[in-house]
Amino acid sequence: MGGNVVVSLNQTGEPVEFNWQGASYRVLEKPVRWFSRRQWWAEASRVQRGIGKEVLEVEMWRLQTNAGFVELMHPAPNEWRLVRTYHSPNN
Amino acid sequence: MNNFTHLHVASAFSGHYGVTRPEQMAEAALASGFSALAITDRDGLYGAVKHIGACLQLGLAPIIGVDLNIFDDDGSSLGRCVILAHGNNQGAGWATLCKIVSVAHEKRKPSNPNAKLGSKKDIGIGRRMLSELMANGNCTLLIGPDSDVGRQVVAGNRQLASALLENWHGLFKYPGSFGIEIVSHLTQPGSVFSSLQARRMVELADANKIPAVLTNAVRYLEPDDAVTADVLDAARHLEALGLLEEQPNAQAWMKPTQKMLALAIEITEDRGRALELFEVTAKLAERCRLDPPNDCGWGKPKTPEQSALGITGNPFEVLWQKAHAGIERYYPDANDKLLQQVQHRLGQELITINKLGFATYFLTVADVAQMIRDMKIRSQARGSGAGSLVNYLLGISGVDPIEHDLLFERFLSTERSSLPDIDIDVESARRHDIYRAIFKRYGSQRVTLLSMQSTYRGRGAMRDSGLALGLDDEEIDNIAKNMWRFSARSFRGAIATKPELAEFAAAVEEDRRMNLLVDITERLDRLPRHISMHPCGVILGDASLLNLTPVEPSGVGLPMSQFDKDDMDPMGMLKLDVLGVRMQSAMAYAVREIARVSGKELDLDAVARDDAATFKAIRTTNTLGIFQIESPGQRELTGKHQPTQFNDLTIQISLFRPGPMKGNMIAPYLDGRHGFAKPDFIHKDLEPILRETWGVVIFHEHVIRILNVMTGCGLAKADEMRRSLENPRANHLVQKFFRTQCAARGYSQAVVDRVWSILEGFSSFGFCKAHGAAFALPTYQSAWLKTHHPAEFMAGLFTHDPGMYPRRLLLSEARRLGVELLPIDVNCSTDEYRVEKIRVEKLPAEKLGVRMSLTEVQGISEAEVERIIAEQPFIDVSDFYLRAKPSRRTMERLALVGALDSVAGISAGEVFTRGDVMARVRQLNAIKKRPTAREDQPTLDFSTLNFGDLEQLPTGNQDMSITERVQYELDILHLDVSQHVLEQYRPMLDEMGVINSNELVGLRNKSEVLVAGVRVATQTPPMRSGKRVVFITLDDGTGCSDATFFDEAQSRCSHILFNTKLVIISGKTRRTGVRGVSIMAENAWDLKELWNQWLIAVEDRKQAQDLYV
Structure with a gap:
């Protein structure tokens, strides 16, 4: 999994379409967004005052496409990574 | 739409959980445009007073609550919930909140006062009990995502969630006393603190007609702080990050109104419903706004009621009588002139006390002082209180303020309405007895101890950070041992400059984790680390005390307030500091030894304070063991100063502060004193004031007098101005007044300029002479004892260990003084250091030596010590083994330091080596089960033992060299007794x-x-x-x-x-x-x-x- 994804957003900043591995997918329902976390103690080289948010937190999106569900990680403004795909959500 | 109010906020005083101090929270709240802010710390009101103070200063409305674990009837946890006090009800809500918190800590109280406190997991309150305490409806309980209801909602069990909700609602029926807390930290849908869960909670609330209140369950100010929160969580769990359940993300910060509205909309998916959430929250916030003076007794001094002090009639008249009775006692030989001075001064002080309404306060302190005297415990007031004649006449202070030229106004004046501080030094070994006596005397509803928050410093912050990162103990110790006294936040700076950290600096360059270690150590700077009992403070209030402060067990069998010393003044609470000073214990011990050994009853406080031999001894700079002047720096100052009289000690103690040392006061003083330079008094009016210090302004009292003489403002106003000098904002007002008045009274510009530059630079430099004089007394007394009764004094020092140096240095000093330290001897030693008479060969007189205590032996238990003392004397090694019943380790250690040498010699009548004793000890220790020495058996049956004749020790074993002896002594006693x-x-x-x-x-x-x-x-x-x-x-x-x-x-x-x-x-x-x-x-x-x-x-x-x- 992983790898670069290119995402198009609407006015309110929600994904409406994305490209991955040469294919294009349209987002069907309203996307779900939440915030997850990273293990900065294992990854980061510095955690001085001021950079806490970017080393600790990461925005996540769950998008429904006609090919199933997709979970994207959005760690930086133009960086999107595919985390996993599945056919039905847990909740 | 109103602005939002955060109602669930943990400050840094939520131990190892919150990150931001209340003052910072309040400032940020103001900047965000909030009009009110709540602090709901975990398990108590630790940050409450600071929060209220910050809000009052900034114009925010303060709200206080608590975040507590709630238990079901069977003891299982229903989750943490928030309880908020309603305000503007004459303190009814506040009192209920205090009681709830106090009850929540009751389970931790051990049944035996000396046993350890119960686990922190026991902190919390039963739901049923809580409902009873809240029956009057002056608090509101909120249950949230983490409650039993919230957890069932997340699991999707709607019906069960509803049933559980009914359990709650059924108990908290008073309208407005119960609500559901709606929180979303935007976590993964389906997990706790997700918007989905919050939505379901709103639906549940609506279906059951229970108010839904929006909060953000805040634990830090900004998202960046979440990293610090991670480290605190690790410290709280005593586990490395990655091995505990960390927080889900960085959303628990103090979000501004707009963001809270966006959250409400995301949760409800309906703007109208979101606005309703806001409104209900605002209504609750409104009810909870506190009116600190009327709800919390803010700023209103409280002392025990007259009846509690046993006073009938007018307290002021009683005070007047007691003070006058003191004149007879303390000025028995005064001539008419002095008596007049005393009467005049007393009158002035009493007028001020009466104006301030503090008569009961003085009677309270005098009562405590008398109680301590009746218990035959040494005591002495310290601090500016020594400047009060009333204190002297009531027996609270031991220095004559008239003789030492001290000022009452420095201690108390009508310009200040807050209760003055009175600190009493007592024998440290007896101070718990005094606390218990105070509790008994005034009643437990009027007395509590107070708490103390220690904060993270360099080493401690590094250690907890190392733990969080999973570093092992050895790595942490290696870094810690080279961290010398710098604050946590300057860690990176220290690495760059301090040579002893060079090795660590290299590690930081190469190892990613070391770099993180530095970053997170800096983040922990000054956060509260531990709450503990303030070692000296006692709060003495009236019967309403427990309605104003919550209490928790202290660990010494008495309850302690959750407020600390900085909270006392704002809350109008009288704090008496009863400080355990080990030197007082050491001196009391010495006096008792003098009585025991020579039969002489010595009244140390009556000893003349001008003994030449004592001052001569001080001048040698061998001041080890002497109060206040034994440090290396003080010894150097003594070498330069060469004190000859009591006032010199007062001055020397006052000079030895960072201020005077930085401010270049010492050199001109010494030069003037030794005649190297002519003292410069600047103006003849100042000469009487500065004569004692050769023209140098050292004391607060000097500044007060100078301001008074030059401006005519009166001593009380002068003290106020002195205090304002430290305040950068008020400083210029003082200057203006000073210059105007001085000009009007005819002082030249040059004089005014010079005096002002001294006064301006003074603020951080000066010292209160009353403090100095109060300290000079035990300094003199300890020096007197060391000079005239060295053996008894050293015995006191060894027993109570009051100084800054390791005990082996005391040993070295005793040797230097010619006081022989007698080795541990199972026949002579006790559990204290006792003076013994030594017969010196060929000399008729006896010398005095000090017998070492059994307690010095490493690892020896109290029980073993008691048994040895009870069974003394012993006739030989085996007799000791059988009747004193030492453990194998203790037996061996006693033998190694020679404690059995004399016992071995006694029975045999021959001289054995210590090696022989060790051999016998090894034989005895090898016996599997110690036989009992039974009195009805005329001879001991040793048929089960493997060795022959018991009376004779084995011989021919090599003796220990002196180097070996010293090594064992250092290992076992940490003292090099036989030789340096x-x-x-x-x-x-x-x-x-x-x-x-x-x-x-x-x-x-x-x-x-x-x-x-x-x-x-x-x-x-x-x-x-x-x-x-x-x-x-x-x-x-x-x-x-x-x-x-x-x-x-x-x-x-x-x-x-x-x-x-x-x-x-x-x-x-x-x-x-x-x-x-x-x-x-x-x-x-x-x-x-x-x-x-x-x-x-x-x-x-x-x-x-x-x-x-």
């Missing part, structure tokens, strides 16, 4: 030309020397230059040498600078005064390392010589 630990290195020291420290004073200035010794003090006091200078003091048995290390020297020996015990130092002597000499260090070495190298060199030399034979 340095002596075993004598051959090398002599060859190197190391000199004794008592020879230094006879050398010329700038002589090159080598000194050696055991490190007894390492200091880095603040210097004028701002650079770090390291002072190391060594003891070599003949005295102490003091060496100074500047930057170059520090970098030459940085790896041993802070951590090696036995040291050799090279440098040049520097005379600092009449009897003062120190060493400008050039380099330093680990003595043991040099010794090992030297032994090899000696061996090589010997072999080389042998070759030539």
Whole structure:
């Protein structure tokens, strides 16, 4: 999994379409967004005052496409990574 | 739409959970446009007073609540919930909140007062009990995502969630006393703190017609702080990050109104419903706004009621009578002139006390002081209270304020309405007795202890950070041992500049985790670390005390308020500091020993305060064990100062502060005193004031008098102005007043300018003379005892260990004084250090020695000590073994330090070696089961034992060399009793030309020397230059040498600078005064390392010589 994804957003900043591995997918329902976390103690080289948010937190999106569900990680403004795909959500 | 109010907020005073101090929270809230803010700390009201104070200052409305664990009837946890107090109800809500918190801590109270406190997991309140306490509806309970209801909602069990909700609702029926807390931290849908869960909670609330309230369950100010929160969570769990359940993300911050609205909309998916959430929240916030003076007794001083003090009639009249009765007692031989002065002064003080309404306060303190005297415990007031004649006449303070020229206004005046501080020094060993007596006397509803919050400093912050990162103990210790006194937040700066951290600095460059270690250590700076009992404070209030403060168990069997010393004044609480001072215990012990050994009853407080021999002894600078003046810096100052009278001690104690040292007051004072310079009084009006200090402004009292003389403003106003000098905002007003008045009274511009520049620079420099005088008394008394009764005094020092130095230095000093320390002896030693008469051969008189205590033996138990004392005397080693029943370890250790030597000698009548004793001990210890010595058995049956004749010790065992003896003594007693630990290195020291420290004073200035010794003090006091200078003091048995290390020297020996015990130092002597000499260090070495190298060199030399034979 992983790898670069290119995402198009609407006015309110929600994904409406994305490209991955040469294919294009349209987002069907309203996307779900939440915030997850990273293990900065294992990854980061510095955690001085001021950079806490970017080393600790990461925005996540769950998008429904006609090919199933997709979970994207959005760690930086133009960086999107595919985390996993599945056919039905847990909740 | 109103602005939002955060109702669930944890400040840094939620231990190891919250990140931001209340003051910072309040400032940020104001900047965000909030009009009110709540603090709901975990398990208590620890941050409440600071929060209220910050809000009042900033114009925010304060709200207080608590976040508590709630238990079901069967003891299982229903989750943490928030309880908020309603305000503007004459303190009814506040009192209920205090009671709830106090009850929540009750389970931790151990049944036996001396047992450990119960686990923190026991903190919490039963739901049923909570509902009873909240029956009057003056608080609101909110249950949220983490409650039993919330958890069932997340699991999707709607019906069960509803049923559980009904359990709650059924108990909290009073309208407005119960609500559901709606929170979303935007976590993954389907998990706790997700918007989905919040949505379901809203639906549940609506379906059951229960108010839904929006919060953000805040634990830090900004998202960046979440990293710090992670570290705190690790510290709280005592586990490395990755091995505990960390917080889900960084959303628990104090979000502004707009973001909270966006959250509400995301949760409800309906703008109208979101606005309704906002409104209900705002309504609750409105109800909870506190009116601190009327709800919390804010700013209203409270003392015990008259009846509690046993006073009938007008308290002021009672005070008047008691004070006047004191005149007879304390001024029995006063002439008319002095009596007039006393009467006049007393009258003035009483008028002020009456105006302030503090008569009961003084009667309370006098009552406590009398109670302590009745318990036959030494006590003495310290601080500015020594300046009050009323205090002196009531027996609270021990220094005559008229004789020592002290000012009442420095202590109390009509310009200040807050209760003055009175601190009483008492024998440290008895202070718990005093606390219990105070509780008994005034009743437990009027008295509590108070708490103290320690904060993270450099080393502690690094340790907890290391734990969080999963570093192992050894790694952490290695770094910690070179961290010397810097604040956590300047860790990175310290690594760059301090030579002893060079190795660690290299590690930081290469190891990612070390870099993180530095970053997170800095983040922990000054966060509260531990709450504990304030070691000296007692709160004395009236019967409403427990309605104003919550209490929790302290660990000493008495309840303590959750408020700390800074919270006392705002809350109008009277805090009496009863300080345990070990020197008072040591002196009381010495006095008792004098009585026991010589039969003389000594009244230490009545001893004349001008004994020439005492001052002579002080002037030698051998002031080890003397209160206040035993530190290396004080010894140097003594060498320069050469005090001759009591007032000199007051001045010396006052001078030895960072202020005067930085402010260049010492040199002009000493020059004036020794006649090297003519004192400059600036103006003849100031001469009477500054005569005692040769023109140098040292005391607060000087400033008060100068301001008064030059402006005519009166002493009370003068003290107010003095206090304002420290305040950068009020400073210019004082200056304006000063200059105007002085000009009007005819002082020249030059004089005014000079005086003002001194006063302006004064603020951080001066010292209160009353403090100094109060301290000078035990300084003098301890010096007097050391001079006239050295053995009894040393016995007191050993037993109570009041000083800054390790005990082996006391041993060294005793040796130097000619007070022999008698070794531990199972027949003579007790559990204290006792004075014993020693017969000296060929001399008729007896010397006094001090017998070491059994308790010095490492690992010996209280029970073992008791048994030995109970069964003394013993006739031989086996008798000791059978009747005292020591453990194998203790038996061996006693033998190794020679405690059995005399016992071994007694029965046999022959001289055995300690090696023989050890052999016997090994035999006895080898016996599997100790036989009981039964009295009905005329002879002991030893048929089960494997050795022959018991009466005779085995012989022919090699004795211990003196070096071995000393080594065992150091290991087992941490004391080198037989000889100074340095002596075993004598051959090398002599060859190197190391000199004794008592020879230094006879050398010329700038002589090159080598000194050696055991490190007894390492200091880095603040210097004028701002650079770090390291002072190391060594003891070599003949005295102490003091060496100074500047930057170059520090970098030459940085790896041993802070951590090696036995040291050799090279440098040049520097005379600092009449009897003062120190060493400008050039380099330093680990003595043991040099010794090992030297032994090899000696061996090589010997072999080389042998070759030539």
